[in-house]
Amino acid sequence: MYNFHNLCDFEFEMLCRDIMSRKLKKELRIFSKGRDGGIDLIDNCESKNIIIQVKHYINSSFSDLKRSLSKELEKVKKLDPNQYYICCSKNLSPSNVEEIYEIFKDYMESDRNIITLNEINEFLEKKENIDIVRKNYKLWLESTSILSEINNQSVFIDCESLLYNIEEECALFVETDSYIRCKQMLNKERILILIGSPGVGKTITTKMLALFFASIGYRIRYTTNGNIKDLKQSISVDKEQKEVIILDDCLGQHYFNMKSTQENELISLIKYILMNKNKILILNSRVTIFNEAQKRSQDFKMFIEDEKINLFIINMDKTSNKDKGLIFYNHLYYKKIPEEYYNNLKDKKCM
Numbered sequence: 247m248y249n250f251h252n253l254c255d256f257e258f259e260m261l262c263r264d265i266m267s268r269k270l271k272k273e274l275r276i277f278s279k280g281r282d283g284g285i286d287l288i289d290n291c292e293s294k295n296i297i298i299q300v301k302h303y304i305n306s307s308f309s310d311l312k313r314s315l316s317k318e319l320e321k322v323k324k325l326d327p328n329q330y331y332i333c334c335s336k337n338l339s340p341s342n343v344e345e346i347y348e349i350f351k352d353y354m355e356s357d358r359n360i361i362t363l364n365e366i367n368e369f370l371e372k373k374e375n376i377d378i379v380r381k382n383y384k385l386w387l388e389s390t391s392i393l394s395e396i397n398n399q400s401v402f403i404d405c406e407s408l409l410y411n412i413e414e415e416c417a418l419f420v421e422t423d424s425y426i427r428c429k430q431m432l433n434k435e436r437i438l439i440l441i442g443s444p445g446v447g448k449t450i451t452t453k454m455l456a457l458f459f460a461s462i463g464y465r466i467r468y469t470t471n472g473n474i475k476d477l478k479q480s481i482s483v484d485k486e487q488k489e490v491i492i493l494d495d496c497l498g499q500h501y502f503n504m505k506s507t508q509e510n511e512l513i514s515l516i517k518y519i520l521m522n523k524n525k526i527l528i529l530n531s532r533v534t535i536f537n538e539a540q541k542r543s544q545d546f547k548m549f550i551e552d553e554k555i556n557l558f559i560i561n562m563d564k565t566s567n568k569d570k571g572l573i574f575y576n577h578l579y580y581k582k583i584p585e586e587y588y589n590n591l592k593d594k595k596c597m
Contacts, residue, residue: 247367248379249388250335252417254579255302256572257384262300262333263287264378265369266361272296285325297327304335304363308342315346322353330354333361383421383454390461401460404480405468408453408492419454420576422447422569424560428455431558432526437519439496439550440530442562447573448530449494451562455528459490464526470494474511478518481525488524491515496529497539509539509546520555533563 253261259276266287267274274287274296287298299318303311311334322330330353332346338360347357354360370379380386387393393416395401396409428451432438440448456466467489469477474493482489497508512529519527531539540547550557578587 248370248385250304250363250366250385252384252388253302253335253382254576255300256575256579257382258302258335259286259300261378261382261385262298262361262366264381265366265375266298266331266333268375268378269369270296274298294325294327296329296331297322297325298331298333301332301334301336306336308336308338311336312342312345312349316349319349322350327353329359331359331361333366335363335366337364338362383419383425384416387416387457387461392457392461395460400465402466402468405456405466407470408456408466408468412453412457415450415453416457418577418580419450420569420572422451422565422573424562424565424569425451425454428528428560429458431560432459432528435556435558436523436525437516437527437557438529439536439557439559440528440562441533441536441559442530443533446562446565448562452492452494452528452530456490456492459488459526464488464490466490466492468492468494474508474515478511478515481518485522486524488526490526490528491519492528494530495532497531497535509543513546513549516549516555516557533561 250258263274263276266272270289272289274289275291276287285294285297286300288294289296299315301311301314303314315332330350332350338346343357343360343362346360347354350359369375370385379389393413396412402409424447428438428440432455440451442448456468460466465482465487467477467480469492474496477491477493481491496512516527519525540550549555550559
């Protein structure tokens with residue numbers, strides 16, 4: 247059974263959208279709760295042919311679920327869809343399903359319109375649907391053994407600070423467009439530089455990338471002290487050994503503390519990685535320090551801009567408003583902010 251507990255309600259809605267879109271062979275949209283209510287997923291905002299209600303009630307009783315669903319009936323009557331579905335993150339008995347079906351039978355083809363947690367899990371366990379699991383980061387991560395191996399020093403080397411509080415950070419993490427682009431470029435180019443202001447998500451994105459590559463057989467080497475020379479010497483000489491090398495704040499947290507040789511050592515490390523196809527390098531730096539380093543060292547600036555080397559740089563300051571909203575919403579959910587507060591943050595329109 248996949249672990250659905252770490253999904254906030256909106257993440258569970260997105261998962262159900264992916265599942266039901268495939269089941270029904272229809273493109274579905276998430277429809278935020280407005281004053282009319284009663285809609286989580288919909289095929290068409292005008293015709294309202296198919297409406298799907300999503301209930302993330304994994305920690306609640308059946309009576310709570312039924313009570314909540316009963317309140318939806320009047321809204322469903324006004325919307326009058328051709329087909330009404332319910333997806334819930336709760337295992338239901340046959341009698342439970344029958345009770346819910348009796349409420350909505352005028353808008354359902356059969357009780358198969360009620361999708362239980364077991365059915366969701368069975369759908370995701372089919373090989374042809376593994377892409378949906380991978381698309382929903384938290385489900386995929388929990389399905390690997392990597393979180394249970396975080397104390398395995400043969401996998402995570404010198405990673406105490408990376409692993410600190412990692413399970414809570416996984417729950418808070420949102421798979422942003424920046425994260426997806428990072429993963430794509432590392433698979434293709436093997437070297438990535440994340441830049442941005444303090445607090446924009448450079449470090450947590452780096453950590454989640456490390457977990458991804460650890461789950462597919464890479465060893466992780468991680469440092470925050472900027473000692474590039476020592477780090478390079480610790481990299482395995484075995485060219486067949488897959489390794490991800492991570493430098494958090496690779497140019498230092500403060501420009502005035504940066505060593506005079508830092509840029510040259512960084513260039514040397516990047517060149518070494520380029521010569522070893524089984525090595526991946528993730529660097530992150532505060533954008534101001536990164537810009538100052540280019541001003542101070544012409545060689546570093548020319549190296550960074552060299553099209554033959556093709557270094558890929560992502561500016562985390564340019565995270566989209568949509569991703570910022572999802573991150574904020576996710577934090578509110580896991581900090582147990584009262585539901586009425588974060589519900590008010592949802593747009594009252596199709597997304």
